[in-house]
Amino acid sequence: MTRLNPDDLALYLVTDRALCGERGVTAVVDAAVAGGVRIVQLRDKDADDAEIVAQLIELSAVIAGRALLVVDDRLEALIEARRRGARVDGIHLGQSDASVAVARSLLGPDAIIGLTANTPGHRDAVRALPAGTVDYLGVGVIHPTATKPDHPPVLGVDGFAAFTAASSLPCVAIGGVGRDDVAALRRAGAAGVAVVSALCSATDPRIAARKLLREWGSGGTPRVLSIAGSDPSGGAGIQADLKSIAANGGYGMAAITALTVQNTRGVSGVHVPPAEFLRAQLDALSEDVRIDAVKIGMLAGAAVIAEVGSWLTAHRPATVVLDPVMVATSGDRLLDADAEQALRALLSLADLITPNLPELAVLVHEDQATTWPAALAQARGLSAATGALVLVKGGHLGGDEAPDALVGPAGVLREYPGARIRTRSTHGTGCSLSSGLAARRAAGHDWFAAVAEVRAWLRESIAAGAALQVGSGHGPVSHFAGLWQRGGLTVARPADDVAAEWWDHIAPVRRAIDELPFLRRLADGTLPEAAFRGYLAQDAVYLRAYARTLAEAARLAPRSAEQGFWARSAEQSVLGELQLHESLLSPGESAADPSPVTTAYLDHLRGTAFDGDYGVLIAALLPCFWIYADVGARLHAEAGGDSSHPFAPWIEEYADPVFAAANREAIRIVSAHAAAADEETRTRMRVAFVRSAEHERAFFAAADLGG
Numbered sequence: 001m002t003r004l005n006p007d008d009l010a011l012y013l014v015t016d017r018a019l020c021g022e023r024g025v026t027a028v029v030d031a032a033v034a035g036g037v038r039i040v041q042l043r044d045k046d047a048d049d050a051e052i053v054a055q056l057i058e059l060s061a062v063i064a065g066r067a068l069l070v071v072d073d074r075l076e077a078l079i080e081a082r083r084r085g086a087r088v089d090g091i092h093l094g095q096s097d098a099s100v101a102v103a104r105s106l107l108g109p110d111a112i113i114g115l116t117a118n119t120p121g122h123r124d125a126v127r128a129l130p131a132g133t134v135d136y137l138g139v140g141v142i143h144p145t146a147t148k149p150d151h152p153p154v155l156g157v158d159g160f161a162a163f164t165a166a167s168s169l170p171c172v173a174i175g176g177v178g179r180d181d182v183a184a185l186r187r188a189g190a191a192g193v194a195v196v197s198a199l200c201s202a203t204d205p206r207i208a209a210r211k212l213l214r215e216w217g218s219g220g221t222p223r224v225l226s227i228a229g230s231d232p233s234g235g236a237g238i239q240a241d242l243k244s245i246a247a248n249g250g251y252g253m254a255a256i257t258a259l260t261v262q263n264t265r266g267v268s269g270v271h272v273p274p275a276e277f278l279r280a281q282l283d284a285l286s287e288d289v290r291i292d293a294v295k296i297g298m299l300a301g302a303a304v305i306a307e308v309g310s311w312l313t314a315h316r317p318a319t320v321v322l323d324p325v326m327v328a329t330s331g332d333r334l335l336d337a338d339a340e341q342a343l344r345a346l347l348s349l350a351d352l353i354t355p356n357l358p359e360l361a362v363l364v365h366e367d368q369a370t371t372w373p374a375a376l377a378q379a380r381g382l383s384a385a386t387g388a389l390v391l392v393k394g395g396h397l398g399g400d401e402a403p404d405a406l407v408g409p410a411g412v413l414r415e416y417p418g419a420r421i422r423t424r425s426t427h428g429t430g431c432s433l434s435s436g437l438a439a440r441r442a443a444g445h446d447w448f449a450a451v452a453e454v455r456a457w458l459r460e461s462i463a464a465g466a467a468l469q470v471g472s473g474h475g476p477v478s479h480f481a482g483l484w485q486r487g488g489l490t491v492a493r494p495a496d497d498v499a500a501e502w503w504d505h506i507a508p509v510r511r512a513i514d515e516l517p518f519l520r521r522l523a524d525g526t527l528p529e530a531a532f533r534g535y536l537a538q539d540a541v542y543l544r545a546y547a548r549t550l551a552e553a554a555r556l557a558p559r560s561a562e563q564g565f566w567a568r569s570a571e572q573s574v575l576g577e578l579q580l581h582e583s584l585l586s587p588g589e590s591a592a593d594p595s596p597v598t599t600a601y602l603d604h605l606r607g608t609a610f611d612g613d614y615g616v617l618i619a620a621l622l623p624c625f626w627i628y629a630d631v632g633a634r635l636h637a638e639a640g641g642d643s644s645h646p647f648a649p650w651i652e653e654y655a656d657p658v659f660a661a662a663n664r665e666a667i668r669i670v671s672a673h674a675a676a677a678d679e680e681t682r683t684r685m686r687v688a689f690v691r692s693a694e695h696e697r698a699f700f701a702a703a704d705l706g707g
């Protein structure tokens with residue numbers, strides 16, 4: 001039965017009274033432990049036993065269980081300090097100090113006993129001892145140190161690696177270890193690094209400890225534990241977390257808090273296994289694995305929260321990210337209402353909390369923020385109340401932006417603006433974000449860098465989500481889209497998704513068009529003839545200019561097939577549509593002046609053409625195809641192909657299969673271009689498309705029905 005957790009040795013402070021200076025050893029230990037030191041060795045070769053006992057009592061009080069306390073060499077002082085109520089966890093002995101076997105027999109099986117080992121001979125001698133006599137080896141020296149001129153032979157990092165490879169015990173590297181060595185020593189197999197001057201001489205030992213631990217974290221693949229619920233559809237919960245951790249460079253582990261019955265449409269059942277069983281999983285992990293970061297997701301209820309809280313208090317890793325999951329994307333509850341209070345108590349154990357807007361509101365007892373500044377103010381309140389940083393997510397804001405912000409107790413630290421990606425593939429975005437952050441942070445990046453990197457990865461994964469074609473509800477993101485693309489496993493996003501996304505996005509505009517009295521009455525044949533002619537006159541004006549912008553698209557087209565398509569479309573709108581219009585109008589009518597609404601639409605098209613970006617121009621041209629083909633097909637279905645319908649020629653023009661084919665080809669060309677374009681161009685294309693759709697609506701709406 002070992003008393004050491006795998007994390008405990010990571011950063012090992014050995015005290016030096018002279019280096020601590022006037023502020024004293026106790027103050028340095030207090031600060032270093034606050035910075036993450038998990039084991040402190042009191043070493044004072046000059047003090048007598050009475051002084052050592054007094055110092056142990058004082059240190060034990062100030063450490064207060066936050067770290068382990070051991071003493072160098074002084075077995076009797078240790079026993080006396082314990083007798084007087086101090087918590088001293090063990091002893092570190094040198095080759096010439098009291099025998100480790102004696103110490104073990106006096107201190108019992110629960111004490112921590114470390115032994116200095118400077119040569120392979122020292123290491124191999126330990127094998128002769130009964131198992132469990134020694135818990136770890138202090139191995140050095142790594143570099144020559146001025147503070148110990150009579151030091152044993154220098155191992156260097158390579159010598160340390162060779163030494164530790166042949167050791168059956170955890171090895172702590174000691175002797176001249178500075179910040180620059182930490183990552184290399186971890187890669188060399190160190191269980192931890194022992195430092196003296198790097199902490200005792202530091203201006204602020206707390207900050208110095210954090211920096212050392214960050215170096216330690218960057219020394220290998222971070223081991224990241226997700227404590228969360230299971231989503232069998234693989235888009236959220238631990239399934240998403242494991243993918244996200246892997247995609248962000250970590251090794252993922254998962255302890256399951258609850259099982260959900262879930263697909264992309266929603267959650268229809270939750271089963272919560274006994275909380276003690278979760279605790280057993282957590283204990284099994286922390287006994288065996290050095291955990292660099294924990295991400296906490298769905299907690300289901302108060303009993304689970306209590307177990308996670310108690311485990312975290314005892315085994316808190318360097319990084320804790322808490323995603324206060326309450327409600328799924330689908331709207332289903334994932335946390336009992338009566339557990340919200342318990343969740344609040346857990347928040348102060350986190351380094352970072354990642355609420356969405358509804359969760360943030362619950363946590364600060366306010367109504368949901370409807371503006372971004374209001375959300376930032378709530379986040380600041382939450383940070384001040386918990387001491388944790390808050391990453392507030394604007395995903396639920398609505399509108400064209402999806403900003404996030406990192407907020408501390410004094411206010412916003414950094415904002416991360418971003419255009420909203422038009423997609424339904426947002427299932428599990430919150431899970432993926434928080435676990436990715438835990439992995440990046442544990443790899444040694446600061447929070448600013450971690451957020452920027454995870455966001456860039458997540459946006460790429462959200463954009464590629466639809467291509468997975470998983471489910472009919474809110475689909476998952478594609479966690480490895482970037483990797484697949486770079487590995488040649490996917491070419492680009494499937495083209496059809498792009499325009500389909502835009503088409504979904506303009507659904508409200510399309511609904512508004514369908515409800516316009518002009519089209520309703522055109523469909524049922526009750527539209528006054530004059531109103532129809534007024535509309536057609538404006539449309540003729542429009543078509544002449546539209547044909548010229550189609551010709552401009554032909555001029556800009558990068559490939560001859562597309563050049564031909566736009567040129568044929570220009571010809572068709574002059575020879576087909578315009579001829580139809582002119583056949584129905586008098587010469588005077590078809591020479592009408594453009595109305596303000598017509599002018600506005602044409603200005604948009606001509607302005608876009610003038611800017612000269614082919615992609616943006618063809619996106620602006622597309623709604624005129626698509627909306628007319630869509631309206632035409634549905635009017636044709638309503639009018640039932642009745643040739644006596646007063647507006648039959650107009651309806652048939654747009655319901656014509658030839659026009660439908662041209663529309664499909666236009667969609668294909670625009671989508672392919674958008675799929676291959678960079679994000680910024682794709683966004684400008686979408687904006688141009690949406691704007692044209694708006695002009696289409698206004699154009700129909702402007703038709704004067706004549707009372």
Ligand SMILES: Nc1ncnc2c1ncn2[C@@H]1O[C@H](COP(=O)(O)OP(=O)(O)OP(=O)(O)O)[C@@H](O)[C@H]1O
Binds near residue numbers: 395
């Ligand atoms: N449509 C989108 N476009 C771009 N970014 C988005 C979009 N939707 C969500 N995000 C980003 O995804 C991350 C998660 O935010 P969101 O507000 O969706 O969290 P959540 O509601 O907790 O998610 P979940 O439903 O998975 O719990 C944030 O970084 C957010 O900005």
Ligand SMILES: Cc1ncc(CO)c(N)n1
Binds near residue numbers: 260262431
């Ligand atoms: C298991 C689980 N955790 C979290 C979420 C939040 O999206 C979800 N839908 N399912």
Ligand SMILES: [Mg+2]
Binds near residue numbers: 323325431
């Ligand atoms: Mg969430």
